[in-house]
Amino acid sequence: MKNSGNIIKKIILSAVFPILMFVVMLIITAGNEKCYINGKLIFLSADLVRQVIINSCMTICVALAIWLQLKNGRFDFSGGASMILTAIIAGNVGLMTDSPVVALLVAVITGIVLSCVTAFVYIIGRLPIIICTIGMTLLYESLTYLVSGGQGIRIFYSQAHTSVFGRIPGVLIPTVLAVAAFVLFTYFTAAGRKGKVLSNNQRAGVNIGIDEKKNVFVTYIFTGIIIGLAAIVYVSQHEVAPQSGLATSGIMFSYIVPVFMGTFIGLASCDVVGIAIAAVGMEIMNYGLNCLNLGAGGWQQIIMGIFVLGFYAFSAQTDRIQAFMAKRKKAAKSA
Amino acid sequence: MREKEKVTPADFLKQHVYDIAAYAGLIVTFILFLIFSGSRLSYNMATVLQSASAYSIIALGAVFVYSMGYMDVSVGQQVGVYAILMIMITNAMGGTAAGVAAGFLVILALALLCGAFNGAVAVWLKLPSIVTSLFLMFFFTGAQLLLMESTGTNSISIQAVIKPADRNMYNVMLVLAIVIVAVIVTYFFKFTKLGKYTRGIGANEVTTAQCGVNTTKWKVIAYMAFGVCVAVGSFIMLTRTGSAGKGTGSGYAMDIMICLILGGMPLSGGMKSKVSSALVGTFTYVLLTNDLTTMGVDLNMINFVKAVIFIAIIMVTCRKKDGVLPR
């Protein structure tokens, strides 16, 4: 009984962020005349739900791919590049075969292959992960110019029958698969458990008998699956041009905020839920900003920056807050 | 008690393999440069000098930050905003020399402020300094867009003469600028507390702090030193075109990181950090890009070739021999 009560409490705690976001944006938009068309508040429309779901799904997929590596102690810079290259390959194949399902399969396979290549170079080269993945990012980005004649993929998303995974309800399929892959890996597989051990005490883990190289490979396979799924959502929603100069890291970074926020929010429940909720909250904010015409351009960047800093600064103080709370509790007890 | 060991050539190679690799990269790109520049060699030398000037000055400053094991992703946007501000201030003051000076002082002050922010706020709020620089990146991206929107054009030009009319004079000026900055940075990095402490912080922050070093203070100073170089670099970059736009400076942060890696700078910082990595890396990078263009490499292939070379070099310079995979 106590346990179920706990879960409900956790869920409510986790849900506070998007609800708060919704209320804040509602108040702001309601107070701004720009947000009314014919006396109707555009923030409160069916479009809000649709956009938030579509964009959250995209965010969740990418965020999970980033988080899976981070959780295992590696910061993988190349995730964005793998995703873009996968998206271009899968999109072109999907266009050729006229089948989104084939595209999905190709995306997952390509994602796995690229991730394995990254893992291979990492293991063989014994390079620090950031430097290694910067190199792989440059390589994958350069390959975006060499596949499909450097054209990227433009019309996959714009054809209704190929872009089913970019819209409701199709977008839910890759998202659910990505979440499933993440949960399966982290909470059920031996590799996930080993990864957890390695990330907490790498040397001890290796000494105890974990084959680190094998573990890295398996982790990358799962990352590859999630990257593939993220790629199919991405290519179903965007036109994908070839990239260069580590621009893909920018694409990846634009999804990284929910990762950090998610892990913090997830303290109240678990990381997957946290990331999902953070994604929803962020998208509500974005939609509200769009209603205010602040969704793009300079102000959006500045708001985003302040938001990131503020959130980070807040979450970094958790130990101070906890210490403060503990002190108060103690004081209350003794009193 | 002291036994001087004999240094064999093999040992020498082993100890200096990173340096050798970095310099080999520079030499190879330079030879290719000589071969493919053909009849316009002297012109092309000026080209390389000009495109490397801003990079090398900023990279030299970045040595302080990278030697602590930190990085700054906001540099590109800072350069952009500084260039635009410099133009706006100069033009507002009627394009006079005083305007140029005032503009430079303003961006210098801003750069120092950003340095202090990166150094101090990160410590106060217990944030990794990448987060504060991420914030600055967002902030300056926004500021750059807003500033350019306020001008109503996609490119604004400075109304003062900030570049000698004579091309040779200009090139000499650039060489002088690079040399002066390099000498100053070398001095501070090798012969003063600043460099010793930043390297110490990079190698082991706890130890350095326990040696009585106020790490917060020196972090701030290191970031500020970097800020000075960013301001100077922005000005040098501005002298090239005399104009700036929304994309000015974009990609600088990543390019400088690549330059430093190519020059053999360990991203984790520490005692192996060298000033020379900045110059070697920058010129390798600029020469490589130049070579690929003069050689007429297919546009779609250029990035691929660069990536392969980058991976080959890091395979040599960054390989770790340890029981566990490096993170």
Next chain:
Amino acid sequence: MKKVWKKITAVLLAGAMTVLASGCGNSGGNASDSSSASSDSGAQTSDSGSAPAAEGKACTIGVAFYTDTGFAVDSTKAYLESLSDTLNVKFTYTVLTQTDEAANLTKIQELISSNVDGIICTMDLGMTSIIQECEAAGVYLGGYLCDYDTSFNTAYDQVFKSEYFVGTATDGQNPDDVTIGNTMFESLMEYNERNGDAPITHVSMAIFPTWAFPAQQIGADQFVAAVEAYNETAETPITVDPLNEESDVLAFAPIDTTYFAKHADSQAIISFAAGSAFVYPTMVQAGVDSSMKLFTTGYDGGEDANFGTTGKGTYQQTMVTAVESVTYPLVLLLNKINGAEFSDQPAEAERISTAQYVINSDEDMAQFQKSCFYTKDAANAMYTPQDVLNMTAYGNPDATYADLKGILSTMTIDSIK
């Protein structure tokens, strides 16, 4: 020891790869012996007094694109390469940024370093310093697909009066003679004629910021004026949502889904901004691609799948600049390099509007699909290599500047072979 050598070999290998890769680039690009050709030209450029050969001297022209991929780039490359043998020109390419002057200057400097004799530049960013470089190196510069508006208005003396600037062929949106608003209106009328049962009566617009594309604001005003004139007599007047400064001006990011809420009654979007990249994706995402129509410019590939009555029929108009218009700067550059000049050559460089392929029906699309632009095949070009040679002053003594200018106005949808 062994390991050390291994590492050193790796570096050298990387160097060797560079050489190899460059070899690939050369053989892929041009079959002619480039090294001798380029070194010759370097020496010959200076003595422009010598008598030009009919086929022109061997020379290299650098082409700086505004983007690295896309139909316009590929088809331009294909067309230029087809001219290479006949005109005795080798082409090398580079890509400029759209926002960074210093980066562009570097790219142009690199082109000059690789021994080009002339440059075709599709961007007007950092032009004052670029033209200085060209003057210093004795390299001529021409424009293509770009109105050089910034230079025209703020640096006319430095750029247009420079003897090294030959002029530019703009992409039909020259701020001096904007027609795009009227074109859009005509396409709308044509659509309503074809669809008399369900005409479009309410439209909204989208443009890029004025500072980047001044012609688009003018075009929008022109369109509104045309509609107002029409409404005075029409039975079913057309409503145009006035341009909302915030939501309808795209800061080079796709329009937002809230656009559709803000223009809830609109049946079609008249996008002066490149619609297939900045408007259409959002339409698909919001699910309005079958209920709303899009009149726009540019062709990125794939638009034909939903054009006119095909597919969802979202696209009802697009406009494309023919790749053959590159002949304008090319011919002027070749004249300069070969020391020849038209008898009616104007004293200062000009910017000339190119006629556009206006595609606003299924038939137009079918016609467009035969063009060099669409097929990326020079065999479909309007002008053969010999035609181009005949346009030059040295290849054809009778050729005139007026003819060359005239050619730009012929490049309409109907002239596609």
Next chain:
Amino acid sequence: MAEATQHELVIEVKNMCKNFGPTRALRNVDVSFYRGQIRGLVGENGSGKSTITSIISGMQKATSGEVFYKGAAWNPGSMVEAQKAGISMVLQEANTIPDCTVAENIFAGRFDEFSRFGIVNMKKLNKAAQEILDSFGISHIRAADSINRYGFEDRKLVEIVRCVSDDTEIFVVDETTTALSMEGRQLLYKLIHKLKDNDKSVIFISHDMDEILEQCTDLTVLRDGEIIGHLDRSEMDKPNAEQVIRFMMVGREIGDAYYREDYDSSHGDKVALELKNVSLGEIKNFSLKLHEGEIIGFGGLSGCGMHEIGRIAFGLEKLESGSVERNGRKIKGCFEAIQSGIGYVSKNRDTEALILEGSIQDNIVLPSESELSRATFISPKREKQMADGEIEAFRIKCGDGRQWVNTLSGGNKQKVSFAKWTAKGSDVLIMDCPTRGVDIGVKQFMYGLIADMKRQGKSIILISEEMAELIGMADKIIIMKDFAVTMELKRDKDLSETDIIEYMI
């Protein structure tokens, strides 16, 4: 050389050498281990005990020599390989994995045994882990709990549980007991005797002579990387066994210029460092006066709070109340501490005291840069002079000052972390376990140095886990337990370890 002949030989080390750079840790060692034995390995720090076991159990490779395990050549590539072949080792340092459950800690290397198609059956895993814990008699540790909930001692027990399985043939206990309370020790003793009775072999490394004499069936003594001799049970039962063993270990009577010779505990009157009613966490109202020329020793089990006292005295901790003062000046951080002439040799030598990836010179001059700096300029020549002076004075074995610290042996590393403060000219030195992992020669050198410092009027806080060291060096010994002082002892010739121990446990 008395060998128990009735036992079967299980592992044999022949002519083994191991060099760490210039240091020779093992010199031509021959030793055999038999089934049904608990063989103690004793010797001073750095005598090579751990080196032998770590080579046998795959942690490192021998420079030369051979090992035969069950009759075949044995050359394990990793600890994993050794463990699979039946050789398990419990290390001195904490080696559990934080943020994971106890069960995960126990089965980290063996998840696959509980997996089908790569999916781990956590229920089965937890159950198996609990069964093992129960069988070891430590049911108070719950398999499904996070390891973070348990203290150092329980974690050590989990480690032991992780190492020992049915397949274990050889079990190596490397100075594990220091971390354990009596209860934990009893558990471990029971375990090794059970293994012995099951005809397995146990290698037991400890500094606790009583423990060794009580628990081991055989004993091997090492000194400076060489086997000095073997003792069997009967020899160990002789009344003078302890003295014999000690003599074998040290090679001469203890007291000969090893520790301080004088028993003069006088010191200056001036207070060099004072802690006034300091409170931090568990430590409440702690006060201390350190005088000029005084050596105060702190003893206790790890976790008793003595290490924290060292950190507090150096200004590394933010105090809840009270103050640290030197010459009337309050010390609020290590910067002020160093400025007022305090130096600190951390017990975490490799992570706190030294920049491993830096040269000897870099390390030595780091605290003194301010003194070396002349109008911002730091002369490389003066730096080199300072470093070379210290290298010379400390007789640090190295090529030159540019050699990296991580290539040095433990003793020489420790010399470098001392040299930092002598170069700086610090008058008060706080040393936390200064002779941990240091070989006997260096140890002797250090003691000599500490004695010299006292004579020069410098003040020293000596925090140590080795009681002999405290007895041998300190003017006053403060024994701590559970973050409080349990006893203060004056320097006395007759002071013995047993006198101290009762206040520690």
